[in-house]
Amino acid sequence: MRLHNHSKAQNNKFRFSVFTFLFTLLFVSNITAHQQEWLMQIIYAGAGPTSAHIILYQGGVQIDDGYSTSTWTFNPSEPTWKGNVGSDVNKWFNSGDSEFDDPPPTWSIKNPGNYIVRIIYANVSDRYFAISIPSVVNQQPDFNIKYNIYDGSVTYINNNRGVTPATIVSYPWTDYSVTLKNSFNADGIMSVDYSNVSIPVGGKTETWSSPLFPRRLAAIDQQPTGINYVQRFFEWTSNLIATNTNRSINVNGGTGFYQANFKNEYNIIFQNSFSGASGGVITVNNIQHSAPYQTTLLQYDSIPATAATNPINGISYSFSHWSNGSTQGYNYYFKPNDHSTYTAYYIGKANNTNRNLHYNSSDPNQPITVIWNEHPNTYVTKYQIWRRSKYKKQATSEPVLIGTVNRGTTTFVDFDYAGTNSGFTDWILWYDVKSYFSLDATYSDDDFVLVFSDGLLQKNKAQNSANIVENKIENYPNPFNPSTVITFQIINAGYVTLKVYDNLGREIETLVNEEKNSGKYNVVFDGANLSSGIYFYRIISNGFVETKKMILTK
Numbered sequence: 001m002r003l004h005n006h007s008k009a010q011n012n013k014f015r016f017s018v019f020t021f022l023f024t025l026l027f028v029s030n031i032t033a034h035q036q037e038w039l040m041q042i043i044y045a046g047a048g049p050t051s052a053h054i055i056l057y058q059g060g061v062q063i064d065d066g067y068s069t070s071t072w073t074f075n076p077s078e079p080t081w082k083g084n085v086g087s088d089v090n091k092w093f094n095s096g097d098s099e100f101d102d103p104p105p106t107w108s109i110k111n112p113g114n115y116i117v118r119i120i121y122a123n124v125s126d127r128y129f130a131i132s133i134p135s136v137v138n139q140q141p142d143f144n145i146k147y148n149i150y151d152g153s154v155t156y157i158n159n160n161r162g163v164t165p166a167t168i169v170s171y172p173w174t175d176y177s178v179t180l181k182n183s184f185n186a187d188g189i190m191s192v193d194y195s196n197v198s199i200p201v202g203g204k205t206e207t208w209s210s211p212l213f214p215r216r217l218a219a220i221d222q223q224p225t226g227i228n229y230v231q232r233f234f235e236w237t238s239n240l241i242a243t244n245t246n247r248s249i250n251v252n253g254g255t256g257f258y259q260a261n262f263k264n265e266y267n268i269i270f271q272n273s274f275s276g277a278s279g280g281v282i283t284v285n286n287i288q289h290s291a292p293y294q295t296t297l298l299q300y301d302s303i304p305a306t307a308a309t310n311p312i313n314g315i316s317y318s319f320s321h322w323s324n325g326s327t328q329g330y331n332y333y334f335k336p337n338d339h340s341t342y343t344a345y346y347i348g349k350a351n352n353t354n355r356n357l358h359y360n361s362s363d364p365n366q367p368i369t370v371i372w373n374e375h376p377n378t379y380v381t382k383y384q385i386w387r388r389s390k391y392k393k394q395a396t397s398e399p400v401l402i403g404t405v406n407r408g409t410t411t412f413v414d415f416d417y418a419g420t421n422s423g424f425t426d427w428i429l430w431y432d433v434k435s436y437f438s439l440d441a442t443y444s445d446d447d448f449v450l451v452f453s454d455g456l457l458q459k460n461k462a463q464n465s466a467n468i469v470e471n472k473i474e475n476y477p478n479p480f481n482p483s484t485v486i487t488f489q490i491i492n493a494g495y496v497t498l499k500v501y502d503n504l505g506r507e508i509e510t511l512v513n514e515e516k517n518s519g520k521y522n523v524v525f526d527g528a529n530l531s532s533g534i535y536f537y538r539i540i541s542n543g544f545v546e547t548k549k550m551i552l553t554k
Contacts, residue, residue, distance in 0.1 A: 126173040129171070188231075208251075213252050214250040277348075307322075357371070370433065381407050381436055382482065386401055416522065511537075534551055
């Protein structure tokens with residue numbers, strides 16, 4: 001159990017009350033009464049000015065002015081003149097009032113801090129010095145300042161506050177006229193001593209006094225009202241300093257101007273233009289980006305771009321030209337003078353990535369069947385079938401178009417050649433299926449594939465003129481869409497004409513009009529640009545005349 005001593009507690013409570021009262025009386029009240037009091041003395045003797053004005057500044061702002069109240073009056077018979085400065089008052093007093101503990105009304109120096117004291121002697125000088133008043137650390141908060149008119153020195157007397165340094169020097173007060181301006185032709189802003197200041201279109205002229213230096217200026221990127229571009233700083237120009245590219249600069253004095261110079265910032269878009277597709281990639285400033293790609297560029301600067309080869313959905317797009325007409329696709333440098341969009345235009349060709357061109361296992365004496373996959377891009381609307389051949393040690397033939405089929409057809413039968421299992425033959429064949437990209441009217445590039453049919457091939461016997469015993473003409477397929485192969489054979493050499501007519505007897509196309517040896521021949525008729533209907537083909541050769549009907553269906 002804890003026992004409580006009532007008398008002891010009462011005694012402790014009384015001691016605490018006495019301590020609190022003494023602390024309040026001796027410390028708090030004394031500091032409060034005196035922490036703003038300070039005394040200034042001006043040393044002067046002999047003939048000279050009879051008055052002085054003292055102005056107080058804090059943070060570059062004038063906070064009190066002796067002009068507006070009264071002046072110090074000098075008595076030539078006395079070498080030293082005094083005046084009190086304290087709290088909650090508004091004027092100076094003459095040298096005869098030097099009462100320290102009962103200060104007269106004067107400036108309101110309410111907080112410790114840094115101050116500028118300006119002393120103006122009429123017709124003689126205008127000088128200033130700086131003081132720094134720390135917090136009160138003892139019960140003697142007051143201090144005296146002695147200013148000597150002869151040498152401009154400033155000395156602290158009875159420095160109970162701990163103001164440092166003990167001795168300081170005054171300097172001439174000089175006003176400078178400084179003009180601040182932005183290069184763009186509009187109202188804007190500028191940072192002056194870490195605060196944004198409005199700068200009119202023609203600039204802003206300010207009067208800066210010597211104790212307020214150095215001043216800090218900083219250019220601010222901005223988009224002024226009425227200007228279509230963000231303004232980006234690039235350098236300062238001035239009659240007081242050399243050209244400076246630092247955004248922030250210090251101003252140490254002088255009368256003149258400071259102009260922040262800016263460049264327009266342009267919004268730039270790089271994009272691709274494909275038939276039947278969008279997006280893709282594009283290289284800007286040596287970095288590949290997804291298109292469209294947006295960036296910015298400063299006035300007078302340039303930026304390189306490279307048009308990349310873009311495969312999209314089975315179409316390989318190759319660069320054609322830029323929107324400004326340039327055909328330089330690699331690292332072409334653009335130098336805009338406004339917001340700009342640059343477009344890379346491309347021409348598309350179907351690629352064979354998914355074609356899988358192959359052949360069936362031909363039985364002996366059966367025609368070769370060419371097989372491929374449907375192209376994935378629906379703008380591929382038809383296919384051309386080409387063939388190359390080589391007989392013994394002869395040169396490989398030029399490519400021959402042997403047929404055209406529409407999208408949806410993925411096989412083609414070549415009746416000119418057949419498979420064999422009778423051993424090595426003298427013929428080698430290659431086939432190519434070219435995809436037609438209708439939007440750009442292009443065919444895929446050459447890509448021939450060698451035929452293997454049990455490893456052996458032979459020329460179709462019907463090809464040999466010695467075996468032709470009759471004149472004959474036919475076409476396959478029939479009906480067709482959009483093309484068909486017309487095959488004819490002639491016994492005797494002679495002049496051959498082969499023409500196509502519509503159902504009204506109008507000539508559509510001449511397919512053959514030349515001398516031919518005895519033999520078998522193929523010619524492709526393409527009806528892609530014709531409408532559906534019945535057409536006729538007619539051959540004339542050495543008395544052999546025959547007309548047959550064929551049907552185009554779409």
